[in-house]
Amino acid sequence: MSLLKAEGVSKLFGGLKAVSNFDMYVNKGELVGLIGPNGAGKTTAFNLLTGVYQPTTGTIDFDDKSLLAMKPYQITQRGIARTFQNIRLFSELSVLDNVKIAYHFHVQYGLFESVFRVGRYFKEEAEIEAKAIEFLKIFKLDDKKDEIAKNLPYGAQRRLEIARALAAQPKLLLLDEPAAGMNPQETQELMTMIRWIREEFGLTILLIEHDMSLVMGICERIYVLEYGSIIASGVPADIKNNPEVIRAYLGSEVE
Amino acid sequence: MNLSRIKDIKIIALSIVGFAIIQLLLTENIIGSFWELNIILIGINIIMSVSLNLINGYTGQFSLGHAGFMAVGAYVSAILTVKFQMPFLVGLIGGAAGAGTLGFLIGLPTLRLQGDYLAIATLGLGEIIRICILNISYVGGASGFMGIPRYTNFAWTFFIVLFSIFFIKNFVNSSHGRACIAIRENEIAAEAMGVDTTKYKVMAFTIGAAFAGVAGGLFAHYFYIAHPASFTFMASFNYLTMVVMGGLGSITGSIVGAVILTFISAALASWPEFRMIIYSLALILLMFYRPQGLFGNIELTDLKIFKRFKGGRK
Numbered sequence A: 001m002s003l004l005k006a007e008g009v010s011k012l013f014g015g016l017k018a019v020s021n022f023d024m025y026v027n028k029g030e031l032v033g034l035i036g037p038n039g040a041g042k043t044t045a046f047n048l049l050t051g052v053y054q055p056t057t058g059t060i061d062f063d064d065k066s067l068l069a070m071k072p073y074q075i076t077q078r079g080i081a082r083t084f085q086n087i088r089l090f091s092e093l094s095v096l097d098n099v100k101i102a103y104h105f106h107v108q109y110g111l112f113e114s115v116f117r118v119g120r121y122f123k124e125e126a127e128i129e130a131k132a133i134e135f136l137k138i139f140k141l142d143d144k145k146d147e148i149a150k151n152l153p154y155g156a157q158r159r160l161e162i163a164r165a166l167a168a169q170p171k172l173l174l175l176d177e178p179a180a181g182m183n184p185q186e187t188q189e190l191m192t193m194i195r196w197i198r199e200e201f202g203l204t205i206l207l208i209e210h211d212m213s214l215v216m217g218i219c220e221r222i223y224v225l226e227y228g229s230i231i232a233s234g235v236p237a238d239i240k241n242n243p244e245v246i247r248a249y250l251g252s253e254v255e
Numbered sequence B: 001m002n003l004s005r006i007k008d009i010k011i012i013a014l015s016i017v018g019f020a021i022i023q024l025l026l027t028e029n030i031i032g033s034f035w036e037l038n039i040i041l042i043g044i045n046i047i048m049s050v051s052l053n054l055i056n057g058y059t060g061q062f063s064l065g066h067a068g069f070m071a072v073g074a075y076v077s078a079i080l081t082v083k084f085q086m087p088f089l090v091g092l093i094g095g096a097a098g099a100g101t102l103g104f105l106i107g108l109p110t111l112r113l114q115g116d117y118l119a120i121a122t123l124g125l126g127e128i129i130r131i132c133i134l135n136i137s138y139v140g141g142a143s144g145f146m147g148i149p150r151y152t153n154f155a156w157t158f159f160i161v162l163f164s165i166f167f168i169k170n171f172v173n174s175s176h177g178r179a180c181i182a183i184r185e186n187e188i189a190a191e192a193m194g195v196d197t198t199k200y201k202v203m204a205f206t207i208g209a210a211f212a213g214v215a216g217g218l219f220a221h222y223f224y225i226a227h228p229a230s231f232t233f234m235a236s237f238n239y240l241t242m243v244v245m246g247g248l249g250s251i252t253g254s255i256v257g258a259v260i261l262t263f264i265s266a267a268l269a270s271w272p273e274f275r276m277i278i279y280s281l282a283l284i285l286l287m288f289y290r291p292q293g294l295f296g297n298i299e300l301t302d303l304k305i306f307k308r309f310k311g312g313r314k
Helices: A042-049 A072-078 A095-102 A111-116 A121-138 A154-167 A184-201 A212-218 A236-241 A243-250 B003-027 B033-058 B066-083 B088-110 B116-134 B154-172 B175-185 B187-192 B197-220 B233-246 B251-267 B272-289 B304-309
Strands: A002-013 A016-027 A031-035 A057-062 A080-082 A172-176 A204-208 A221-226 A229-234
Touching: A002 A042, A002 A204, A016 A031, A016 A042, A016 A204, A016 A229, A031 A042, A031 A184, A031 A212, A042 A172, A042 A204, A072 A080, A072 B187, A080 A154, A095 A121, A095 A154, A095 B175, A111 B154, A111 B175, A121 A154, A121 B175, A154 A172, A154 A184, A184 A204, A184 A212, A212 A236, A221 A236, A221 A243, A229 A236, A229 A243, A236 A243, B003 B154, B033 B066, B033 B154, B033 B175, B033 B197, B033 B233, B033 B251, B066 B088, B066 B116, B066 B197, B066 B233, B088 B116, B088 B197, B116 B233, B154 B175, B154 B197, B154 B251, B175 B187, B175 B197, B187 B197, B233 B251, B233 B272, B251 B272
Parallel strands: A031 A204, A031 A221, A080 A172, A172 A204
Antiparallel strands: A002 A016, A002 A057, A221 A229
8 A cells, every 4th residue: 555646746837847747656664765867856846745835736645645735734744754955954943952843743732731831731841852852862862952953063963854854753754865965974874774763663765865875775666757757667776777767867878 | 840840939939029129119119200110111111022022033023013012902901991991900901812813813914924024014014003093083093092090000010021921931931932933943844844834923923912912001001191102113113122132032131121221211311312322322232242132042041150059950
């Protein structure tokens, strides 16, 4: 049973077809990659899946329910969390608060309880704090919990963004170029981590990536996007030898 | 976890002692009526700046129409006490409800705007409220709403200030407040983390407006009169200055900003021609040497010196 299913999705910006006739599915528990040359429409596809943009045509179903006309926060509450290509942390807040915000929509206490500090307030706040620290431990950030997010080194900021997305307790995690700007060793660590969090949290993961070693190393299935259309899909070995993909990335031979 | 509750109780106890001392000095006439007026003005300004800080500093929505909501609170509470002979408390609650409702109705469409556009829209709305009041003869029109009884005294002001500060402090330290701060930090990321950004922007705006309404009620019932000229955009700007001076995102900062600016304008009352010069010089110096405001986004209780008092606990 597919967890996420997009059928015939197109997005037009005026006359520009950013994504056209985009079909994809992601099964529960799968680790799927979305690759393509610069400007192929990968991030636009992500933005369509997360409700930042509404598709011009087509349908997107998640967990057997349509995601059309839903706002990004509603989609997150349904169980899709994401990271961003250009890191978007709450940069002036502490590392701990960054993760705590991801719990916000799970919080039960209301405005009255928070303002007068009665009822569930203290109990739930303690729970949130404990869970947030738990996630920071997984990503080896717990010793930096009081630091301001923007002061973290680049790699740690990337990890924090993933920790924050996981703290929202999603079923599907979308990673937009998680290895961007990382050195080969950091990329290697990231690969191990992505595999591990999938097993640990029983997650389904869809990722956009430029780093071929990462994509070929961990993805079970790959979609290749060029000029907004899917030109190939399949297991990494097939994609590697697909002439269409080689042409898209390297250009065709001169006759 | 109840440590924060103990801290709250300590602060409340300490401020009640402070209240008793000032109240004693007032009843013994050691503090004259000029400074009594200024103490009450400080209280009203604290409510205004702390509530504006919730909108501008914590939620990051630049509003320039705060005096407009104060005007609504002033007039609604005055109508309730004068025309309907309601008790003062009902007047204040009515003023808060009136200003809050208007804040909600105005917030829904205008909070879709961002940055400068929102500032201009709220500036305009503040003026629209004032001009509307100016043309309603039921509340006195251009000559102001006269004959309001003086119900506001130091005790009322003090306890309402205390309530406002604790209300807003507890709000920003809850998950709901964190949602507002997340909007300020990065609206797209906040939305992607499941925060209903529209809801929280409107919520912060409504709460801020309601407290401005309470401040307006206190104001009208101290000066016997509610006059449209008290609620011009210059007044809004004055409150904004207090918030920026103290530091966007610091309640302590807003309180200090309100106290300092009220004192400066009171102390310079006899030299009105120098007042604006010193006022603007102070702001220019502040922008040069401390653009984040006196407190930045730090609270007094965050400072190391306070942590030491708590017994070195982290």
